[in-house]
Amino acid sequence: MTWYAVLGALEQGLVYGIMAVGVYLTFRILDFPDLTVDGSLPLGASITALALTSGINPFIALVLSIAGGFLAGMVTAILNTKLKVLHLLASILTMIALYSINIRIMDGPNVSLLAVDTVFDPLIELGIPGHLASTVVFIGVAALIVIGVVWFLYTELGMSILATGDNSQMITSQGVNTHTMIILGVGLSNALVALSGSLIAQNQGASDVNMGVGTIVAGLASVIVGETVLGDKTIPRAIIAVLAGSVIYRLAIAMALGLELGEFSVSPSDLNLITAILVVIALTAPTIKKKLKLS
Amino acid sequence: MITISNLIKYFHKGSVNEILALDGISLEVKDGDFITVIGSNGAGKSTLLNCIAGTYAIDSGSIKASGQDITVWPEYKRAKLIARVFQDPLLGTCASASIEQNLALAYKRGQKRGLAFGVKSRDRGFFRQELKQLGLGLEDRLLDTAGLLSGGQRQALTMLMATLIRPDILLLDEHVAALDPKTAHQVLELTREIVKQKKLTTLMVTHQMKHALQLGNRLMMLHRGKIILDVRDEEKGKLEVKDLLAKFYEVQGEELSNDKMLLA
Ligand SMILES: Nc1ncnc2c1ncn2[C@@H]1O[C@H](COP(=O)(O)OP(=O)(O)OP(=O)(O)O)[C@@H](O)[C@H]1O
Numbered sequence: 403m404t405w406y407a408v409l410g411a412l413e414q415g416l417v418y419g420i421m422a423v424g425v426y427l428t429f430r431i432l433d434f435p436d437l438t439v440d441g442s443l444p445l446g447a448s449i450t451a452l453a454l455t456s457g458i459n460p461f462i463a464l465v466l467s468i469a470g471g472f473l474a475g476m477v478t479a480i481l482n483t484k485l486k487v488l489h490l491l492a493s494i495l496t497m498i499a500l501y502s503i504n505i506r507i508m509d510g511p512n513v514s515l516l517a518v519d520t521v522f523d524p525l526i527e528l529g530i531p532g533h534l535a536s537t538v539v540f541i542g543v544a545a546l547i548v549i550g551v552v553w554f555l556y557t558e559l560g561m562s563i564l565a566t567g568d569n570s571q572m573i574t575s576q577g578v579n580t581h582t583m584i585i586l587g588v589g590l591s592n593a594l595v596a597l598s599g600s601l602i603a604q605n606q607g608a609s610d611v612n613m614g615v616g617t618i619v620a621g622l623a624s625v626i627v628g629e630t631v632l633g634d635k636t637i638p639r640a641i642i643a644v645l646a647g648s649v650i651y652r653l654a655i656a657m658a659l660g661l662e663l664g665e666f667s668v669s670p671s672d673l674n675l676i677t678a679i680l681v682v683i684a685l686t687a688p689t690i691k692k693k694l695k696l697s
Numbered sequence: 698m699i700t701i702s703n704l705i706k707y708f709h710k711g712s713v714n715e716i717l718a719l720d721g722i723s724l725e726v727k728d729g730d731f732i733t734v735i736g737s738n739g740a741g742k743s744t745l746l747n748c749i750a751g752t753y754a755i756d757s758g759s760i761k762a763s764g765q766d767i768t769v770w771p772e773y774k775r776a777k778l779i780a781r782v783f784q785d786p787l788l789g790t791c792a793s794a795s796i797e798q799n800l801a802l803a804y805k806r807g808q809k810r811g812l813a814f815g816v817k818s819r820d821r822g823f824f825r826q827e828l829k830q831l832g833l834g835l836e837d838r839l840l841d842t843a844g845l846l847s848g849g850q851r852q853a854l855t856m857l858m859a860t861l862i863r864p865d866i867l868l869l870d871e872h873v874a875a876l877d878p879k880t881a882h883q884v885l886e887l888t889r890e891i892v893k894q895k896k897l898t899t900l901m902v903t904h905q906m907k908h909a910l911q912l913g914n915r916l917m918m919l920h921r922g923k924i925i926l927d928v929r930d931e932e933k934g935k936l937e938v939k940d941l942l943a944k945f946y947e948v949q950g951e952e953l954s955n956d957k958m959l960l961a
């Protein structure tokens with residue numbers, strides 16, 4: 403693997419890591435399996451595409467994407483809590499709806515962003531080469547997100563969200579409306595995912611309605627890899643682990659892509675299959691281990 | 698104070714499995730009443746507490762507490778007035794949160810939660826002092842997660858959390874039933890002390906006649922969703938286990954003879 407490939411994996415790992423932190427919030431903290439992310443990642447990209455091509459400042463485009471993602475998450479959570487749709491189904495419905503919405507936003511299935519201003523421009527103007535500039539921005543944003551999410555989970559509200567996922571009867575009897583907590587938590591999660599989508603689009607120079615396919619598996623893989631490698635003893639550690647997991651996951655993908663077995667070589671389109679198999683193994687390993695021990 | 702009028706609660710209403718769990722309960726709980734509630738399995742004791750707390754919506758009747766009609770209040774809103782300890786020690790605390798975080802969550806019961814730090818350093822001293830009263834050494838383990846504690850320790854912690862902010866009403870549903878006899882005794886003593894010290898209005902469900910007689914100033918027996926015995930103060934003081942057993946057999950015998958009549 404070349405240094406260039408390693409740097410690329412770091413860059414991808416960080417920017418998708420922001421998405422993975424979002425997945426961690428729903429999957430681990432709220433115990434709410436949320437597939438909305440497959441739609442809210444391209445939602446962030448679509449909003450960014452519309453904003454940038456309309457001449458809006460790229461940093462404001464980030465904020466708009468975050469808001470859009472939050473709304474998408476809210477829709478899923480409201481379907482689940484207020485209208486009693488099963489969480490998984492609620493998130494699939496939002497995800498499917500977002501497919502149409504994203505095409506409406508972009509007025510087509512994809513938009514090229516090569517000729518517009520991006521959040522990387524201030525650094526590039528300082529003379530930093532493009533691929534380094536994006537890595538620097540991603541390090542900065544990922545660090546901010548980690549600090550922000552850790553801080554939030556220690557606030558009164560954040561602790562209430564944690565408790566909602568852990569023991570909803572307990573936190574209800576402490577006077578917390580768990581519906582509100584779920585709406586807030588799933589909203590925040592998707593806000594992070596959309597932020598990630600916005601940064602990815604600006605980095606790739608394109609937004610595509612299909613770029614969200616497999617987001618949830620990549621997110622889960624990052625969460626699980628991170629937990630396995632770094633552990634989740636404390637909240638700061640768990641969140642950093644997710645980010646690290648995402649980087650490791652992208653490195654693994656980069657290596658897999660170079661893999662050749664005689665005639666057969668791994669192509670990018672095989673990644674979702676490989677990732678899904680990895681996630682299944684990671685998810686079922688504890689159960690299988692237990693079974694083997696018992697028999 | 699709680700005023701319950703003609704409370705009716707069905708489960709699976711309208712289906713073949715329909716159960717009339719509470720059959721027109723009317724009850725006036727005075728401020729400072731400590732009521733022990735007994736009754737056979739399925740009598741409706743837990744359902745009554747769950748209806749007061751708002752876990753279950755009721756089919757008809759009304760519930761007033763502290764001068765407000767709370768009949769249609771959601772459960773989380775009633776938490777302003779009502780605190781509870783459950784039979785299952787796992788239900789009362791958040792396993793992944795530390796002891797101090799659990800206490801901090803309880804210290805905000807019924808209040809708005811914002812972006813201030815959940816655990817405030819100024820509260821730690823107070824938490825330690827309160828934990829010390831439990832006599833379990835938990836005051837030195839503020840940062841341990843609640844999941845590490847034994848059932849008895851968790852139940853004692855839940856008891857403390859329920860009363861950290863004085864509730865208008867305290868609901869205890871067989872809260873020592875899952876504990877070994879010694880721990881059960883300790884938690885029961887703790888209950889007696891806290892209720893007395895804070896003059897709490899309390900409903901305590903128990904299957905132990907002994908506990909029902911020893912604690913509280915008022916005793917209630919439920920049977921098939923109805924209150925069939927309600928005695929207080931001196932009259933309660935005179936009750937003995939055999940009186941309660943007699944009452945049990947009386948109502949159950951009635952059932953038997955009813956069945957016989959049906960068969961005849
Ligand atoms: N969630 C529920 N769904 C359906 N039926 C229920 C539910 N909760 C209670 N019941 C039924 O309502 C009746 C009263 O139950 P409840 O749990 O209040 O009894 P209890 O007096 O607390 O009994 P125990 O001493 O066994 O705890 C029972 O017939 C029970 O089967």
Ligand SMILES: [Mg+2]
Binds near residue numbers: 742743744
């Ligand atoms: Mg019960």
